[in-house]
Amino acid sequence: MATHLDVLIIGAGLSGVGSAVHLTKQSPWADFAILDAFDGPGGTWRSNTYPGARSDTDLFTYGFSFKPWEGAPIARGGPIRNYIGEVIDEYGLQDRIRYSRNVTAADWSSAESHWVVTAMCRDGRTERYTATFLWMCQGYYRHLEGYIPDWPGLSDFSGDVLHPQRWPQGYDCSGKRVLVIGSGATAVTIIPALADTAAHVTQLQRSPTYFVAAPNENELATRLRKLDIPKEWIHEIVRQQVLSDHDEWVKHSLANPEDAKKDLLAGVREALGGELTDDFVPQYKPWRQRVCYVPDNDYFDAIRSGTADVVTDEIDAFVSEGARLKSGAVLEADVVVTATGFNVSAFGDIAISQDGVPFDMRSTVTYRGILFTETPNFAWIVGYFRSAPYTLRVDLVGAFVCRLLNHMRRNGIAAVTPRLRPEDDDMVLLPYLDTEEFNPGYVQRAASTLPRRGDKHIWRHSQDYWADKADLCRVDFSDEPLHFQSRHAVIEAAG
Secondary structure: OOOEEEEEEEEEOHHHHHHHHHHHHHHHOOOOEEEEEOOOOOOOOOOOOOOEEEEEOOHHHOOOOOOOOOOOOOOEEHHHHHHHHHHHHHOHHHHEEOOOOOEEEEEEEEEEEEEEEEEEOOOOOOEEEEEEEEEEEEOOOEEEEEEOOOOOOHHHHEEEEEEHHHOOOOOOEEEEEEEEOOOOHHHHHHHHHHHOOOEEEEEEEEEOOOOEEEOOOOHHHHHOOOOOOOOHHHHHHHHHHHHHHHHHHHHHHHHHHHHHHHHHHHHHHEEEEEEOHHHHHHOOOOOOOOOEEOOOOOOHHHHHOOOOOEEEEEEEEEEEEEEEEEEEEEEEEOEEEEEOOEEEEEHOOEEEEOOOOOHHHHEEEEEEEOOOOOOOOOOEEEEEEEEEOOHHHHHHHHHHHHHHHHHHHHHHHEEEEEEEOOOHHHOOEEOOOOOOOOHHHHHHHHHHHHOOOOOOHOOOOOOOOOOOHHOOOOHHHHHHOOHHHHHHHHHHHOO
């Protein structure tokens, strides 16, 4: 017999645990559970175990608003998992979470006005749950399957090929020549972690990225921690300062891209000891891809010391010795690390259907980047892609969804479904994310697999934290393009 719940959360990472806290605080009447495919909490921070794995944004804003962060701004995976575990303990969520459950299907029953969810347990059993509301917090990429381009001859390479998302436990690169392919945050993280013990590390990139190098310390936090000030106050003060400074910098970058580029490159030149080569000069405008943060200069120190170097070129084919480049050079290696990104997986590859009929989420239009047209009682948390920490949106969406659930309960509503209005008939439908504003490879590869957005603000996923913060808390549900079905109407239709 299926277990029935008011709300079923999928995912026990930062998004799922944060959403559960919002439910606990704002909708204490709701009976809910969390399902997760892993054997413990953490999501990304349980799957990312490659050397040096760390956050690429500061924990004052990447962490929760309700839970003070007391460490250095940039943290490794272990402390982040501990932080999530502390939240689970502090809010009594242990008994709500059911691990080792891989959700494979979700079917909306119009007659019952609930979702029927199927999960495969690690021991081979199948479990079924029914839930009035389905809250997708599993993230937006496949945790255990990284993206590897289809390079010719990869199977001819005689060494080991590793992807950071599938890093073998205990694998040792000591004394080996390592070729790291990629230029994003993962590559920049893994290179200094390997450089100390590897014979040599070479980074191969098609094009450079932007960097900010700074000490892994927040001076304001350090000063305040020396005073007799509650940690909750320190967290909020520093959080707001970081958000304000970041917002000003992003606005400046977008309004004055050439000036921002000069500022960023000046910082890189200093980090490299005064010399700036073309390997560190991107050809795109700042913030069209995320800027990589380099704490304590570790990446640049590895390059300056000679334990690592950078090559800008493209792969022609792999050969037994390593990678043959389009320039004709061969980069010899014992190990190839493919830090080439991930595969976007909207809704966790779950087979979604309505009344037993497969439902293509690509045909839907997002409502505020949270709900989706013609998809009842279904929310998805996905954070900010371009320039703001992912978890900022977890707090905003968590408060929004709880307010919606409370509204439905007060008014006897069984189901909520976003629907396009007559005035939206001529609205232009576009890819979910604007690749003119943000165009990393994983976004471009995933464009055809995601729902769509409109050219009106209510029908898109905003990338502006401050606009969302001001807007979402003021939404009047009775004045939105949301179709509400009463419990009475559901009973009548069933009878």
